[in-house]
Amino acid sequence: MPSVRKTAAAVAVLAAAGSTTAAASRPEVYAPPSPAPALSSATLDARYQAAARDITRALDTARRFHDGDRARALSALLAPGRRFLSFDPRGDGRAVEVLGDLEHAEQVAVVVPGADNSLSNFDSPKFVGGGSRALYRQARADAPRTRIAVVAWLGYGSPSTRSTAVLTSGRAEQGARDLGRLLNGVHRMNAHARFALLCHSYGTVVCGKAARRLAPLPVDDIALYGSPGTGAGNAAGLGTPARVWAGRSKGDWMRYVPNVGFAGVGFGPDPVSRDFGALRFDAGTGPHSAYLKPGSRALRNLALIALGRDAEVTRA
Numbered sequence: 001m002p003s004v005r006k007t008a009a010a011v012a013v014l015a016a017a018g019s020t021t022a023a024a025s026r027p028e029v030y031a032p033p034s035p036a037p038a039l040s041s042a043t044l045d046a047r048y049q050a051a052a053r054d055i056t057r058a059l060d061t062a063r064r065f066h067d068g069d070r071a072r073a074l075s076a077l078l079a080p081g082r083r084f085l086s087f088d089p090r091g092d093g094r095a096v097e098v099l100g101d102l103e104h105a106e107q108v109a110v111v112v113p114g115a116d117n118s119l120s121n122f123d124s125p126k127f128v129g130g131g132s133r134a135l136y137r138q139a140r141a142d143a144p145r146t147r148i149a150v151v152a153w154l155g156y157g158s159p160s161t162r163s164t165a166v167l168t169s170g171r172a173e174q175g176a177r178d179l180g181r182l183l184n185g186v187h188r189m190n191a192h193a194r195f196a197l198l199c200h201s202y203g204t205v206v207c208g209k210a211a212r213r214l215a216p217l218p219v220d221d222i223a224l225y226g227s228p229g230t231g232a233g234n235a236a237g238l239g240t241p242a243r244v245w246a247g248r249s250k251g252d253w254m255r256y257v258p259n260v261g262f263a264g265v266g267f268g269p270d271p272v273s274r275d276f277g278a279l280r281f282d283a284g285t286g287p288h289s290a291y292l293k294p295g296s297r298a299l300r301n302l303a304l305i306a307l308g309r310d311a312e313v314t315r316a
Contacts, residue, residue, distance in 0.1 A: 029065050030058055030089035039085065039185030041103055048098075051084035058089035069120045076123055085151075085182075092158065093119030096182065097129060099136040100149035107148040108186060108193045109306035111135060111292075112179065114201025114226065115166050117158040128152045131292030135198070138294070138303040146307060149193075155182060159202060167266065169205055169231055176209035187217050196221040196306045197242075200291060201254070204230050205267050212239035221245060223305050225283055225291050225298065226254050229267025235277040245305055246271035247283035247291075247316065249298060254288055272316070280316040281305070 033054045037043040055077050062071035070089075077084070077095065088094040102108065113128035122129040132152035139148045156175030159165035183195065195218055199207035207222055208230030222238070223245040224230065235244040248255060259270040271278050284297035291298040297314065304313045 028090055030061055032090060033086065033088045036086065039182075039189060041189050044103060044189065047085050048083045051087040051095075052078065054087045054089070055084065058087075061089070073120050073122060077119075086155065089119065092117075093122075094154050094156070095119060095122055095129070095152075096155050097132070097152040098149060099132060099152070101147060102149045102151070102186065103190055105147045105149035105190060105193050107139075107146060107196070107307055108151065108190070109135065109139070109148065109196045109198055110151045110153050110179070110183070112153055112175075112197060112199040112203035112206050113158060114203045115159050115161045117154050119154075122152075122154060125293065126289040128154050131200075134292045134294050134299060135303055135306065138299050139306055142300075142303055143307050143309075148307065150306070151182070151186075153179065153182065155179060156206060166202060169209065169267070172202065172205040172209045172231075175206040176213070179206060179210045180213050183214060183217055183219070193218075194308055195219045196223065196308070198223045198302055198306060199225070199227075201226045201228065201288065204228070204271065208232050208238060208267075211242070215240050220308060221305050221310070223247070223281070223302055224271045224278065225249075225302070226252050226288050227267075227271045228254060228257050229259050229269060230271060231267050233269055234275065235271075243310065244271075244278045245281050245313075246276065246278035247281040247298065247301070248272045249283040249287070249291065250285040251290075252283075252286075252288045279310075279313075282314040282316045 034050055036047055036050045055074055059074040062074055083098050085096040111128055111132045117127050121127045124130045129152045132150050136150040155178050157171050159171045165171055197207050204224040204227035219242045221243045225247045232238045269276050272280055281301045282297055286296055301313050
């Protein structure tokens with residue numbers, strides 16, 4: 001039975017996550033993305049070029065409106081060699097970056113981030129862009145002869161931990177549909193690749209919602225880490241033939257969050273519990289935002305999962 005202290009901490013975490021800020025809304029100054037062709041081998045370069053043009057246009061807007069944080073972030077996205085399948089600067093922004101050769105990869109890993117991700121922090125090691133680069137480097141170091149591509153998928157409206165949206169599945173439902181479209185497009189372009197979904201925090205809710213509709217696709221592994229729950233009662237309830245992994249680091253505050261699901265609030269059982277039925281991997285001792293930190297045990301195990309080298313994954 002959890003201690004009184006842990007129960008009180010859990011209630012405090014939920015209260016903090018459910019609070020809202022009274023920040024005044026500001027008018028949207030950024031233009032929507034240009035229409036892009038459906039993803040295929042023939043359109044891949046056109047998609048990269050269209051996204052680059054959209055980023056350039058957004059950077060001009062950021063400079064014109066003296067949006068310094070956004071301007072710095074967008075300048076970095078335009079660095080030589082970076083490629084984006086899609087980009088949308090509105091609101092907190094969305095961006096889907098590709099690391100490696102997506103069309104010819106043998107292994108494709110899609111990193112699905114949790115709350116508080118935005119264009120302004122995209123490249124931070126704690127968020128999806130920076131973490132995906134660390135994963136790509138680790139996978140290349142572990143298997144230099146394997147062709148792997150990593151997709152940093154900020155392809156949905158990541159909720160704020162200061163909003164009630166983080167307690168419900170609304171953002172995850174839409175994100176799951178968009179994630180499904182991405183994976184269908186990549187599969188059409190590269191039908192021979194092996195797929196892994198690496199899902200962090202609220203991103204595990206997105207993957208939980210997406211898993212059943214992805215069942216016809218060859219998704220071999222789904223890794224859930226730092227998860228508040230997936231919305232499913234157990235791994236079998238995800239409705240996927242993929243291997244389902246779960247890990248939580250010893251320093252992750254998520255262990256204090258009650259695993260409940262009631263009246264649309266909360267996401268149900270803990271994926272790292274024995275009853276859930278996932279393969280549990282050792283996620284080390286780091287905090288909630290450090291699963292993809294270079295040199296960490298969690299990163300090494302997630303890279304091995306992405307590579308399909310499940311026999312080498314350190315179990316919890």
